[in-house]
Amino acid sequence: MRYLIRRTLHAVFLLLGVSLLTFLFSALTPGNYFDEMRLNPQISPETVAALRAQYQLDRPLPVRYARWLNAAVHGQLGFSFAYNSPVAPLLWIRARNTLFLTVTATLLAWLLALPLGVWSAARFGRLPDRVISWTTASLLVIPDLVLALGLLILAVRTGWFPTGGLLSVGFDELSALQKLGDLARHMALPVVALVLATLPMLVRHVRASVAEVLDAPFLRAALGHGIPYPKLLYRYALRAAANPLLSLFGFSIGTLLSGSLLVEVVMSWPGLGPLLLESILARDLYVVIGGVLLSMIFLVGGNLFADFLLYWADPRIRTAASAK
Amino acid sequence: MQPLLKVENLVKHYGAGRSARSKDKLAALDGVSLSVLPKTTTALVGESGSGKSTLALCIACLEHPTSGSISFEGIDLASLDENQLRLLRPQIQLVFQDPASSLNPRWTALEIVSEPFFVQRRYSKPDRAVRALRLLDRVAISRKMAARSACELSGGQKQRLAIARALALEPKLIILDEALSALDCSVQAQISNLLLELQASLGLTYLFITHDFGMAAHLADQIAVMDRGRVVESGSAENVLYSPNHEATRALLAATPRFSEPPAELVHA
Amino acid sequence: MVEKYSPMVQTMTSLLEVENLRVSYSARTGEVCPALSGVDFDLGYGEILGVLGESGSGKSTLAAALLRLLPAGGKIQQGSILFEGRNLLRASPQELRKIRGGRIGLISQEPSCSLHPTLPAGQQVSDVLAAHENLDRRALRQKTGHLLASVFPGDSERISRSYPHELSGGQRQRVLIAQAIACAPSLVVADEPTASLDPTTQQEILQLFRTLRQKLGLAMILITHNPALLAGLADRILVLYAGRIAEIGPSAQVLYSPQHPYTAALLRCLPSHLAEPPSTRKARLHVIQGEAPDLSWHGNGCQFEPRCTERMEVCKRDEPPAAAVSELHEVSCFKFAG
Structure with missing residues (x-):
């Protein structure tokens, strides 16, 4: 404690x-x-x-x-x-929009990264793993700006997705279901851009940490006890590989406010990003300080959350902490 | 005869005793006295957690005891400053259980053995190579092996290499911390023969730390039995082996696997 | 959920029959090193077989091969492993999973790293049960409790809640044993089960093995480098040298009148201090001349020949066949061939 x-x-x-x-x-x-x-x-x-x-x-x-x-x-x-x-209220409205976007994107990215990374690690060095490695490596090479602009061009050309804003004009007249659909269509593009920007890094981290423990003697022992393979991967291996991933998760919470600045500006999402950009250019002192502070609260809070998670997940940390 | 090493009432606490729980969990020394005569082998026998490795680290000046004194050739180690300690350290060498972890796997055997010369800036360059090769000869590592990197050597060869490195600075005392425990029986026999030869020719003093009463009985002149941070029994090997006084000694002796006496039915068959 | 694997006891006389087992490892460089070159032996119900070998003898490979758990690069190239009448080399992955832990228990080498670091000990035992038996939560908890109580007289409750790092080496080893016997297997394979333990703990574990064998009728394969451990525990002993069986026979015969020059030399290496008069202390021990066998060696002849004190002309040329020196005692050495 x-x-x-x-x-x-x-x-x-x-x-x-x-x-x-x-x-x-x-x-x-x-x-x-x-x-x-x-x-x-x-x-x-x-x-x-x-x-x-x-x-x-x-x-x-x-x-x-x-x-x-x-x-x-x-x-x-x-x-x-x-x-x-x-x-404060000004920041709050914008932060809410940003959070709405980034929480969705982060959850989606993690939900995709965990199975992809574990799957890749379980087939380490074989074809599926190599395909994933190559794909993530090439995605990492592409700068976020190019990625966002590319998606924007795609949206403009095809007209499948709106290219900016949070809601359509006349949103209030839509039914509840249509409202949801409208929101989803507006979110699609920035969310995809954010997921594509973070997913490769996450997949590679999950893969590396799971692959590292897959060789561990206790996993060989568990295999020798006939523990079913899915349970072996998702319960034993992932759990043993959890510590670096929990820290990474804390970090990705930390970037919830600041990680989407670029995408928001490019895709005209009414979040914190455009506001901060404007205020910096206009030297609107207290908005800038407030924005930076808010981002920092998230970063520090995210890391603190990761510490809590580690404490909860790893009994060895609990023992070491209580012995000190 | 004056003892080479004299340990008096040595106490070592870990974790500064802030909470009672951490104190009884970690191995500590609780008033250990021991004296080692030159050119003899003293075996320190005990279970893991009895404090025998902590004692070794204190003697090798790698840990500071909480209280008590260690004197080497009549000089109290606590009275020495950093410079004097640096001069004294080569006199006491440690050989560990797992040679693999104390040898750089990428270095060749020759490089490993000559490293102490470089560290202590002893001898000229060509002289170092000659001395290193002579050391490798002593531990029966051939010229062909000398050029191989440490990771290519077998477990027994690695341990011989570790012994050769320990000999490089002509020490008086060698602390063998479970140095034979991880080896196969046939390799144990080779190394223990080597240790006896080196002792006879170089006049070495060994502090042989082990949980295996079998090897201790074979190599030692004196045996000290440790239990929970204390030396509970010590004396000549014969006395400790054949008329043990303390319960811990008897338990350790009883647990030592042996099969020297064949069962009766087989003798008559 | 899944039908239980049913042994076909009636047609079999032995529990396990290993025939001409050949295993090799291929390195990254493409070089192939044989680790086991033609191992034959069988094991009766409830029998304890000690496998004695030094590093490089292939003893751990044998343990891994029996459960088809060879590390990357290892491959079973030939032979058959007949367990309860079924060839394990032809078993499907699903069958293998049921056999591992269900019919063959495994006690792996290092108790300190064979348990999951962040799961409680009791959980790890009950996971093995859950993998093989269709039990509800309560039954699972109850059975785990019984299992732990059978290997920990006393505080099994506390052990069950503890994490591996809170346990001593001996306690961890007992948890491993509980896992291995959880589903009442007919065979337990133990690879160096006591190598890292203190002598008194070692004796306690060996005593536990004796009790378990009596209570459960377990057959065991006990792999070790220390001959002294096998005395008084193993029924028969198999001596491995460089991937081949040097000698196999009843434990007393192998230990007290070894026939193969290697076995004899190995046993002479042990210091015989405790029983002998003090004068033999500090004497030179017998050693086996030469270096441990090089596994990448592909030559003809007996692998032990370069170190053997009784070598003959023929030993360089041919591989020695197994010859019976008594009813159950076979030695692979030309001294006894024809």
């Missing part, structure tokens, strides 16, 4: 550190949202100064950080200059 508490405290300190660094870096970057206003002759310098004071950009950095941190603990993440609204 002490192990889990220690890991959680680690995570909290890590988040604090990251928020401080993000704050520092974004404060140190030259220029801010109001600099462009200053160039506009129609806006008087007094107005700009008043705005800066209103958003407290004239206060010293530690004070701003302390105020921001206090607000963040209470669920407030500052104020967006461009949208003229609080950052």
Whole structure:
């Protein structure tokens, strides 16, 4: 139990550190949202100064950080200059869309990667394994951007899938079933792009870790006890190979928010990606900090979750943790 | 005669004793005293977890004892600084149970044996090769084998190679930590003959650590029996073997597999 | 679910008949090394056969071949393994699965790595039961409990919940034994079952084997490099050298009046300290001259010839045939041929 508490405290300190660094870096970057206003002759310098004071950009950095941190603990993440609204709800709507996309894609990728990887490992070096190895290797070589653009071109040419957005116009008039269908058609393209981008890596990891334990003496012993082959693969081998995979799973949770930025921008998915891009270009300080922090929460949370999973799955870690 | 090695009231705790559970789980030394006369073989017999390997690591300066003292040729090891220890270390060599794990499989036998010369910067380059070949001769590894890499050698050859490497720096004490246990019977016989020959010609002192009373009885002048971190019985091999006093000794002796006495019906047949 | 494999006891006199078994390993380089070159023996019901051999003798290959569990590159090239009247070399994968663990129990070499590291011991025993018997949850738990209690007098409950890393070497070995005997097989193959154990634990395990044989009428093939283990346990002993049977016969005869020069030399290697007067201590032990056999050697003649002290002209030329020196005692050496 002490192990889990220690890991959680680690995570909290890590988040604090990251928020401080993000704050520092974004404060140190030259220029801010109001600099462009200053160039506009129609806006008087007094107005700009008043705005800066209103958003407290004239206060010293530690004070701003302390105020921001206090607000963040209470669920407030500052104020967006461009949208003229609080950052938290803004981020939340976009994050929800992103999560909707990436959770689907991640689950799908893992559900495909586990059987494919195990199957490939069980036929190590034979034809099916070699086909899978080659396919995953070639998919890994293709940059994500090319993959996404390729899919986009395919969609435009065939007209099978909508090429952007979350919902069709007139979504509200559709029946429940049609609503679901509409959503699925809109999601199809970005989900496929995300799955294709992550699947090869996952398959290769599953294959490698399962292949490694397939030679282990305890699996030979289990085979000698007549344990049925499917059970041997999915219960014995996969379980023994689980530790690196659980860490990887934690990592893939970590990238739920940040992993889809590119695909979202290319496929105009109304997620966090386009929002962050806009805010960075516009120097919308608090949105950027909020976005980065949110991604970090996922990354740290994902790893923490992996630690919990490892603790739960491996009795040796439990023993080592309680002995310390 | 002054003992070569004297261990007095040695205590070693692992895990700093923070929780009671980890303390009784890990092997520890609980006040061990032992003295080893030069040019003799002392066997340290005990079950796994009795602390015999921990004792070996302490003597070889690879572990720091919690309390107690170890003196080698009358010098207390604890009183030496890092530099003096470095000079002393070559005098005490360790040979482990599994030679495969302590030999770099890609190096040739010759490279492995001459490595200590390089590490200690002893002798000139041509001199090193000559000495290494002489060492390999001593352990009956042929010139043909000397050029082979360690992974191509058999288990017995690897163990002979490990012994040759241990001899390279002309040590006084060799700690044999289960050095024969993993070998086949016929190879055990070869190596134990080799050990006896080397002792006779080089005046080596052995600390022979084993759970096999059979080999201990064959090789040792003195036997110390360890049980749960303590030496429960020690004395001349004859005394320990033929009139054991402690229960642990008797249990170990009884468990040693033997079949030297043929059953009566076969003798008469 | 699946019909139980039914032995055809009535037509058979022995439980296992191995005939002319040849196994070889092919390396990546394409080189083929014979590991077993024509092994013949049989095993009666309830009999304990000790297989004695040093590294490279092919003893572990023999254990693996009996269960068709050869590692990658290993191949059974010829021969037959008749078990309960059925040729295992022709069995389908499904039949083989039922035989492994169901009719032939396996105790593999290293207790420390033959158990799944992250499953509780009891679970691993009940998985073997579930693989062969159609039992519901409660029956499964009950039977696992009985099995563990039969090998752990005392705290079998605690053992059942423990993970392998929480058990001692001897306890792990007992779990392996529980797995091997779970489905009441007629044969147990044990490959170096006590090699890594302390002497007292070793004796306890051997004692357990004796008890199990008496209670269950198990036949056993006990593979070891240590002749002393077999005394008082094995009924017969088979001595392997370089993939061939050097000598096979009743245990007392092989151990106390070995006929093959190799067996005799091997037994002379053992220090005989404990029973002898102290004066023989520190004496040179007998050794077998020369190096262990090179398995890639394809020449004619007896494999032991280069190390043999009683070699004759013919030994270089031909392979020695098996010759009977007494009713049950066969030796493959020209000393006894015709």
